[in-house]
Amino acid sequence: MTKEEIIQPENLVYAKPTLMNEVGMHYCPGCSHGVVHKLIAEIIEEMGMEEKTIAICPVGCAVFAYRYIDVDWLEAAHGRAPALATACKRMWQDRLVFTYQGDGDLACIGACETIHALNRGEKITIIFINNAIYGMTGGQMAPTTLLGMKTSTCPYGRTPELHGYPLNMTDMAATLEGTAFVSRQSVHTVAAIRKAKKAIRHAFENSMNGKGSNLVEIVSSCNSGWKASPVKANEWMEENMFKYYHLGDLKDI
Amino acid sequence: MIEENVELMKGNEAIAHAAIRCGCDGYFGYPITPQSEVLETLSELKPWETSGMVVLQAESEVAAINMLYGGGGSGKRVMTSSSSPGVALMQEGISYMAAAEIPALIVNVQRGGPGLGTIQPSQSDYRQATVGGGNGDYNVIVLAPNSVQEMADFVDLAFELAFKYRNPTMILSDGVIGQMMEKVVLPPIKPRRTEEEIAAECPWAVNGHGLKHRKPNILTSLEMDPHVMEQRNLDMQKKYATIRETEVRYEEYLCDDADYLLVAFGCVARMGKEAVDTLRREGIKAGLFRPITLWPFPEEQLHHLAGRLKGILVPEMNAGQMIYDVRLAVEGQTPIKHFGRIGGVVPTPDEIILSLKQQFIP
Numbered sequence: 001m002t003k004e005e006i007i008q009p010e011n012l013v014y015a016k017p018t019l020m021n022e023v024g025m026h027y028c029p030g031c032s033h034g035v036v037h038k039l040i041a042e043i044i045e046e047m048g049m050e051e052k053t054i055a056i057c058p059v060g061c062a063v064f065a066y067r068y069i070d071v072d073w074l075e076a077a078h079g080r081a082p083a084l085a086t087a088c089k090r091m092w093q094d095r096l097v098f099t100y101q102g103d104g105d106l107a108c109i110g111a112c113e114t115i116h117a118l119n120r121g122e123k124i125t126i127i128f129i130n131n132a133i134y135g136m137t138g139g140q141m142a143p144t145t146l147l148g149m150k151t152s153t154c155p156y157g158r159t160p161e162l163h164g165y166p167l168n169m170t171d172m173a174a175t176l177e178g179t180a181f182v183s184r185q186s187v188h189t190v191a192a193i194r195k196a197k198k199a200i201r202h203a204f205e206n207s208m209n210g211k212g213s214n215l216v217e218i219v220s221s222c223n224s225g226w227k228a229s230p231v232k233a234n235e236w237m238e239e240n241m242f243k244y245y246h247l248g249d250l251k252d253i
Numbered sequence: 254m255i256e257e258n259v260e261l262m263k264g265n266e267a268i269a270h271a272a273i274r275c276g277c278d279g280y281f282g283y284p285i286t287p288q289s290e291v292l293e294t295l296s297e298l299k300p301w302e303t304s305g306m307v308v309l310q311a312e313s314e315v316a317a318i319n320m321l322y323g324g325g326g327s328g329k330r331v332m333t334s335s336s337s338p339g340v341a342l343m344q345e346g347i348s349y350m351a352a353a354e355i356p357a358l359i360v361n362v363q364r365g366g367p368g369l370g371t372i373q374p375s376q377s378d379y380r381q382a383t384v385g386g387g388n389g390d391y392n393v394i395v396l397a398p399n400s401v402q403e404m405a406d407f408v409d410l411a412f413e414l415a416f417k418y419r420n421p422t423m424i425l426s427d428g429v430i431g432q433m434m435e436k437v438v439l440p441p442i443k444p445r446r447t448e449e450e451i452a453a454e455c456p457w458a459v460n461g462h463g464l465k466h467r468k469p470n471i472l473t474s475l476e477m478d479p480h481v482m483e484q485r486n487l488d489m490q491k492k493y494a495t496i497r498e499t500e501v502r503y504e505e506y507l508c509d510d511a512d513y514l515l516v517a518f519g520c521v522a523r524m525g526k527e528a529v530d531t532l533r534r535e536g537i538k539a540g541l542f543r544p545i546t547l548w549p550f551p552e553e554q555l556h557h558l559a560g561r562l563k564g565i566l567v568p569e570m571n572a573g574q575m576i577y578d579v580r581l582a583v584e585g586q587t588p589i590k591h592f593g594r595i596g597g598v599v600p601t602p603d604e605i606i607l608s609l610k611q612q613f614i615p
Contacts, residue, residue, distance in 0.1 A: 049461075050461070050464055050465065051461045051462065051463065051464040051465055052461045053461050053464075054327060054459055054460060054461060056323070063475060066469075066471045066473065070469055071461065071464065071469055072459040072460060072461050072464060072469050072470045072471070073459060073469065073470075073471045073472070073473075074322070074323060074326045074327075074353075074459045074471075074472050074473075075353070075471070075472065075473030075474065075475055076319065076322065076323075077319060077322070077345055077346060077349045080315070080316070080319035080322070080346070083311070083315075083316040083317075083319035083320045083322075083323065084319055084320065084322055084323030084326070085323060086309070086316075086320055086323065087279060087281060087307075087309075087320035087321070087322075087323040087324035087327075087329075087331065088323045088324065088326075088327050088459075088460075090279065090307045090309065091278050091279050091307055091324055091327065091329045091331075092327060092460055095460065095461060112312060112313060112315075112316070113312070113315075113316050113319070116311075116312035116316065
């Protein structure tokens with residue numbers, strides 16, 4: 001059997017989503033962002049929402065998300081993505097409006113905008129990448145950094161006395177009346193990726209059905225920031241991150 | 254004579270009525286004195302049931318301005334209003350919008366500062382508005398109304414300018430104009446634009462429309478390559494130069510034969526006009542030059558007037574802000590003096606007259 005005979009539509013088991021652009025990614029090898037980008041591209045395509053999507057990216061590692069997924073994007077100021085999304089969705093009600101934010105953007109500088117957009121029940125989806133560190137700026141402490149975890153601004157480990165406690169935004173979001181679907185997932189195994197995709201798809205559908213606001217946290221690894229190999233970083237994430245950030249659906253109305 | 258369609262209302266209320274009438278798609282704001290009537294009036298008028306305009310009380314001025322970034326970026330006519338401390342909070346967002354070339358209207362009904370300051374009127378945000386309160390080289394188009402009528406008229410004008418140049422536009426008002434009641438004829442009703450009309454006017458907008466037949470629209474202020482960033486800045490400066498050439502607006506009152514000129518904007522220009530009338534009755538040839546666009550400042554027009562003057566007085570409700578633009582325009586052709594009341598105190602025409610006499614007529 002020749003190569004040409006094998007490459008036939010009936011033999012196709014996997015293809016790169018057409019919405020993923022043919023450009024090199026700036027993400028570090030082993031990073032979770034690429035996988036989540038792919039899931040979003042797949043879902044937009046499957047839902048047929050290419051011409052009805054308003055995507056909003058943050059400041060942080062995903063600041064260049066607009067390079068990779070081939071839809072219309074607004075690049076927000078640090079932390080303000082949910083405010084942009086609020087206005088877009090209120091004035092374009094038939095659009096799929098989502099933000100893509102990291103832990104510094106969402107849980108720190110943008111905590112106010114995030115909580116209020118969620119609590120108003122804006123018909124949007126917030127994708128929250130939580131790797132417990134500021135990746136883009138070189139590994140500083142994040143609001144979600146675990147106790148004892150070392151970063152460049154808590155080099156001796158995070159302590160409650162000096163730095164306060166890790167902030168669990170997703171648990172908090174589940175208590176808000178405006179949220180319809182709140183879920184915490186990961187993308188470190190094939191099974192986890194499938195579950196994460198299901199959650200993001202459910203959130204996107206919810207935001208189109210007008211059920212309320214939707215938050216999907218992806219507990220992620222940052223092997224560069226954590227100074228570990230991709231494999232070790234995933235192991236560390238399973239052992240430490242999942243203990244504090246429990247996976248699963250927290251709320252689904 | 255019975256004047257038709259004349260209504261009596263506050264400047265802040267006029268802003269709200271005008272917004273609905275000129276096809277505004279969304280208002281996003283946070284309460285602050287002395288401009289809360291804008292949001293209150295809109296909430297009472299419920300335009301979402303008539304024109305379909307969205308009205309939302311944001312969680313902060315920071316959120317409000319970023320709602321404008323989103324709304325304007327998607328091609329909609331969006332606006333906010335606030336007062337000085339709130340507008341200070343918005344400066345980050347305004348800088349981002351100027352950089353991403355996103356149109357929107359910001360209304361600043363100024364109060365005295367600095368800090369929490371006072372809820373009384375002021376013009377002490379002149380420099381913040383005209384020089385740029387946020388980071389980077391950028392300009393916002395600034396319109397300065399001096400009446401309730403202009404509050405109403407400038408809403409549509411501001412939107413037209415904002416979309417013509419893809420630039421944030423500001424109505425720089427003050428607590429006097431915002432709070433006082435005056436006769437006003439509201440602007441004609443203009444329907445909100447349809448999706449097709451938005452697509453035609455804003456092919457750059459982020460809303461997905463027609464994506465399969467075009468490249469994605471990306472609005473960002475970020476560019477990592479300094480040479481590309483320099484070019485983007487140069488393109489912006491080119492746009493600002495065009496605005497300077499085409500959009501200067503001003504009003505002259507008895508300037509042609511004047512020996513002394515008052516240069517004043519907003520509510521102080523009204524007192525200036527009264528001062529000019531009184532001075533003329535006393536035999537002193539005074540005139541009033543009122544910049545309507547504070548940026549672009551009418552520098553050429555003022556420059557041409559200045560040559561044969563005996564002096565210029567710049568009365569302002571601040572410690573001396575517009576006077577710098579006046580000096581730059583006049584280029585030393587005639588002496589320029591300032592008269593300021595600050596901290597929320599409104600000057601009287603008599604004080605302006607006295608100041609002119611003391612500083613120029615020995």
